[in-house]
Amino acid sequence: MTGGPPRPYSADAELAESGARRISYSQRSMPLLEALAARFRADRPFDGMTVAACLHVTAETAVLARTLRAGGAQVALAASNPLSTQDDIAAALAAGDGVAVFARAGVDRRTYYEHIALALGEYGATGPDLVIDDGGDLMNTLHDLLPRGNVSPRGDGLPARGTPAPRPPGSPRARRGSPPPRTPLARTPLGGCEGTTTGVLRLRRMAAEGALAFPVIAASDTPVKRLVDNTRGTGQSVIDGLLRASGVMLAGKVVVVAGFGACGTGIAECARGLGARVLVTEVDPVRALDAVLSGFRVLTLAEAAPIGEVFITATGTAEVITAEHMAMMRDGAILANAGHFDVEIDVRGLEALAAVVHPDVRPHTDMFELPDGRRLLLLAEGRVVNLVAADGHPPEVMDLAFGIEALALAWLAGNAEKLTPDVHPVPPDIDAEAARLVLAALGADIDSLTPAQRAYLASWHLGS
Numbered sequence: 001m002t003g004g005p006p007r008p009y010s011a012d013a014e015l016a017e018s019g020a021r022r023i024s025y026s027q028r029s030m031p032l033l034e035a036l037a038a039r040f041r042a043d044r045p046f047d048g049m050t051v052a053a054c055l056h057v058t059a060e061t062a063v064l065a066r067t068l069r070a071g072g073a074q075v076a077l078a079a080s081n082p083l084s085t086q087d088d089i090a091a092a093l094a095a096g097d098g099v100a101v102f103a104r105a106g107v108d109r110r111t112y113y114e115h116i117a118l119a120l121g122e123y124g125a126t127g128p129d130l131v132i133d134d135g136g137d138l139m140n141t142l143h144d145l146l147p148r149g150n151v152s153p154r155g156d157g158l159p160a161r162g163t164p165a166p167r168p169p170g171s172p173r174a175r176r177g178s179p180p181p182r183t184p185l186a187r188t189p190l191g192g193c194e195g196t197t198t199g200v201l202r203l204r205r206m207a208a209e210g211a212l213a214f215p216v217i218a219a220s221d222t223p224v225k226r227l228v229d230n231t232r233g234t235g236q237s238v239i240d241g242l243l244r245a246s247g248v249m250l251a252g253k254v255v256v257v258a259g260f261g262a263c264g265t266g267i268a269e270c271a272r273g274l275g276a277r278v279l280v281t282e283v284d285p286v287r288a289l290d291a292v293l294s295g296f297r298v299l300t301l302a303e304a305a306p307i308g309e310v311f312i313t314a315t316g317t318a319e320v321i322t323a324e325h326m327a328m329m330r331d332g333a334i335l336a337n338a339g340h341f342d343v344e345i346d347v348r349g350l351e352a353l354a355a356v357v358h359p360d361v362r363p364h365t366d367m368f369e370l371p372d373g374r375r376l377l378l379l380a381e382g383r384v385v386n387l388v389a390a391d392g393h394p395p396e397v398m399d400l401a402f403g404i405e406a407l408a409l410a411w412l413a414g415n416a417e418k419l420t421p422d423v424h425p426v427p428p429d430i431d432a433e434a435a436r437l438v439l440a441a442l443g444a445d446i447d448s449l450t451p452a453q454r455a456y457l458a459s460w461h462l463g464s
């Protein structure tokens with residue numbers, strides 16, 4: 001550990017004790033990370049390496065940090081959302097696990113980015129060997145700190161490494177200004193891992209411009225993660241956050257889900273499972289068809305606005321629910337966002353529309369009263385509702401998601417030099433290995449192909 005500025009986590013011993021208890025509780029449901037910690041303890045894939053992580057600071061993230069520590073890594077952790085940090089977990093990790101934590105719940109945007117920069121610089125100006133990100137804010141900050149003038153090998157005259165990628169319109173930093181300049185890092189990390197669809201999209205845009213300086217594995221794209229995390233995990237935890245914040249009964253309610261990708265599908269199915277009448281809005285005809293064939297009514301947001309009682313955005317894009325939509329909504333309509341960034345619901349438009357704002361009518365619920373008396377309820381300030389108003393995905397889900405990322409990081413530790421600075425898929429063996437280890441931990445055996453079946457599958461001559 002180095003000295004440096006005071007670490008912005010709470011050093012409260014009572015808080016750390018409660019955090020440690022919650023980490024142990026989650027750890028019991030994370031057999032894959034437990035198996036990997038045992039393997040890493042023997043193999044030490046990260047010996048002498050530093051890992052900078054930008055993740056929601058939850059009990060499940062703590063178990064991942066412990067797993068990386070078991071493999072010999074020094075770990076510095078910043079939050080991937082200003083509101084999602086669980087302070088007791090941050091305190092426990094810092095106090096008991098030798099992790100340098102830069103996170104506190106409810107920090108402003110400037111502090112949030114400052115924390116990421118501090119995590120990147122924690123182990124000296126050389127910067128981390130490996131990085132793990134959730135949404136792309138670490139990658140952006142990191143690329144701002146890399147030495148300038150380094151043209152990416154794929155650059156072909158495109159922007160130099162370290163040239164900040166243009167911010168997508170509506171991105172938090174585009175809207176509210178850049179963080180202050182900081183000390184540049186001396187070298188580029190070996191590689192990294194990104195766990196969200198939003199982050200992978202940002203990385204692909206960077207790579208297309210030749211601005212990505214090192215290889216990154218897109219962990220959100222594996223079949224296992226899509227199935228377990230994006231669909232099941234998001235479905236359950238978003239509804240959990242919605243219910244905790246609003247306290248409403250979903251049975252019989254008209255719930256509008258904007259976006260029918262992997263996340264929206266899970267949310268729509270979970271809401272239907274609780275008896276809601278679910279409507280879906282989409283821009284993609286194939287997904288819209290999928291929604292129709294799954295039994296959902298598909299319509300435009302303008303059509304849905306006056307009839308919905310609960311609106312949940314899960315699109316990954318900006319300006320989905322606008323002030324015009326809100327102006328048509330029923331009294332008592334609830335607005336929640338499941339997307340990574342707080343750009344899907346026009347919160348400023350809602351503020352402008354309201355005659356009176358009643359903050360915190362329940363924890364994580366603000367009520368906006370319109371001039372005609374109608375009231376709209378905004379959950380979690382329009383930020384990712386499952387992590388702000390609830391605990392995020394359950395540990396079983398994060399076990400697989402983080403297990404894949406831990407395996408990918410270990411693979412990168414030994415193989416990153418073979419990869420170009422681009423966005424790469426998770427090596428297929430890793431996905432299958434993660435699934436196999438979890439099945440083994442759950443006591444589920446599977447069959448193997450017989451030699452005859454292999455021959456059948458390998459041949460095009462064999463028909464009926």
Ligand code: ADE
Binds near residue numbers: 391
């Ligand atoms: N993303 C979604 N759920 C999460 C959790 N429980 N911990 C960390 N990141 C998450």
